[in-house]
Amino acid sequence: MRILVFGRTGQVATELCRQADVTALGRAEADLADPVACAAAIRARTPDAVINAAAYTAVDRAEEEEALATTINGAAPAAMAQACAELGIPFVHVSTDYVFDGSGEAPRRPDGAMAPLGAYGRSKLEGELGVRAAGGTHVILRTSWVVSAHGSNFVKTMLRVGPARGSLRVVDDQVGGPTPAADIAAACLRIAEQLAIDPGKSGTYHFAGAPDTSWAGFARAIFDMAGLSVTVEDIPSSEYPTPARRPLNSRLDCSSTEAAFGLPRPDWRAGLADILSDLSIQEGAT
Numbered sequence: 417m418r419i420l421v422f423g424r425t426g427q428v429a430t431e432l433c434r435q436a437d438v439t440a441l442g443r444a445e446a447d448l449a450d451p452v453a454c455a456a457a458i459r460a461r462t463p464d465a466v467i468n469a470a471a472y473t474a475v476d477r478a479e480e481e482e483a484l485a486t487t488i489n490g491a492a493p494a495a496m497a498q499a500c501a502e503l504g505i506p507f508v509h510v511s512t513d514y515v516f517d518g519s520g521e522a523p524r525r526p527d528g529a530m531a532p533l534g535a536y537g538r539s540k541l542e543g544e545l546g547v548r549a550a551g552g553t554h555v556i557l558r559t560s561w562v563v564s565a566h567g568s569n570f571v572k573t574m575l576r577v578g579p580a581r582g583s584l585r586v587v588d589d590q591v592g593g594p595t596p597a598a599d600i601a602a603a604c605l606r607i608a609e610q611l612a613i614d615p616g617k618s619g620t621y622h623f624a625g626a627p628d629t630s631w632a633g634f635a636r637a638i639f640d641m642a643g644l645s646v647t648v649e650d651i652p653s654s655e656y657p658t659p660a661r662r663p664l665n666s667r668l669d670c671s672s673t674e675a676a677f678g679l680p681r682p683d684w685r686a687g688l689a690d691i692l693s694d695l696s697i698q699e700g701a702t
Contacts, residue, residue, distance in 0.1 A: 419608060420463035422446060422454065422496065423470030427564040428510060431601035432469060439463065448472075448488040451495035458499040465506040465608040468493050469601075475514070475536045476659040482535035489539035494546020501552025506611035508604050513560040513592060513624070515541045518663020521591075523628075525669045526558070526620040534660040544620070553615040555607050557600075557673075560624045560666045561634075563687070564597035565694035570631070574638045575695070578646040588632035588650035592666025593624030596687030603679050610677055617676050622668035625684030637685065642692055 423429030424442035433440050439461065446457040448470055458466055472478065472488040493509050500507035514537035515530045532538045544556050563571045578584055603623050611617055629637070632650045639646040653662065674680045 417609060417612065418464045419605070420458060420461055420466045422448065422466070422468045425567070426469055426471070427562050427567045427569065427597035428469040428600050428604070430566045431564065431598045432467065432604065435598070435601050436605055438467075448492040449484065451487065451491040454492050455495040455499040458496060458503070462503060463505065465508070465612060466496060466500050467508045467604045467608060468496055469510055469604070471510070472536070472539065475534070478535040478539065479659045482539065485535055485539040486542055489536075490542030490546060493543040494550065497547040497550035497552060497554055500554070501550045505553070506608055506615070507547065507552060507554040508608050508611070509543065509547050509554065509556050510600065510604065511544055511556050511558045512537070512540050513558060513663060513666040513668055515544065515558065516663060518665045520665055521667070523667040523669040524622070524665070526622055526672060533663060536660060553611055553618050555611060555618060556620040557604065557607065558620065558622050558668060559595050559600055560592045560668060561594040562597050562600065563594055563684075563691060565691045565698060566597070570594070570634065571638055571688065571691055572695075574635050575642060575644075578635075578639055579644055581646075583647035583649065584635065585649045585651045585655070586632040586635045587653045587656050588630040589652050590662055590664050590666065591628055591630050593626055593628050593668060593681065594634050594684040594688070595623065595625040596682060596684060596691065598690065599625070599682035599687055603673075603677070606679060607677055621673040621676065622670045623673050623679065624668040624670055624681060625687065626681035628667050637688065641685075641688055
């Protein structure tokens with residue numbers, strides 16, 4: 417199966433390239449700030465499926481660059497989906513829990529009411545609407561708290577600043593499922609293959625790591641597994657203000673994903689062990 421991937425250096429795109437023989441397009445080949453060029457790249461290559469693993473992910477900066485974020489996260493995937501619909505090929509688009517307002521404590525279902533808290537969430541919601549409107553075979557895969565040994569993410573931040581400071585204050589009222597990028601990549605590949613066989617599985621799905629935890633709980637797990645003596649103090653989000661509001665409840669109901677594609681929630685603890693091993697190998701190579 418010839419799979420075209422948008423993104424090359426991001427966390428999920430990196431894992432897609434590691435796991436499968438895909439054609440990955442970086443910014444030089446397809447700049448998401450130019451939706452027309454993204455659609456043209458698909459038409460020129462006529463792949464068997466397309467996975468969009470690229471996005472504007474600077475949540476706080478998006479508050480000042482909402483127009484750019486909306487072009488990259490909204491107009492570009494819509495244009496990709498339209499090109500895929502015209503070619504009759506599956507399109508898999510990675511989205512986010514930030515399309516919800518984070519209220520309550522129950523896991524959010526894929527058909528739950530969307531109410532983004534900030535510019536990043538609004539831009540991702542625009543992308544979802546555009547993908548659905550294209551009318552082709554597609555899956556919108558919402559995920560949360562993506563981590564890996566690549567790029568910038570919570571695991572790498574904790575490992576960098578924790579040992580240097582000895583203690584950290586980490587929010588404990590935001591709860592969700594950390595999700596290894598390797599598991600997201602594997603899920604995207606499986607979904608693309610199954611969509612090619614059964615377009616009737618098109619729709620919106622959730623995929624997040626288990627068990628749910630807080631950022632503070634996740635930080636403790638990182639330090640424990642890495643064998644680092646770092647004290648974590650639980651604090652509310654109000655004591656760690658950011659330009660963009662974060663959802664307090666990022667729990668996602670992933671039951672329909674398992675039912676449709678045989679993809680259970682991955683255990684992020686196993687994924688964290690793999691990430692730490694990967695980082696150790698990288699350090700040894702430098």
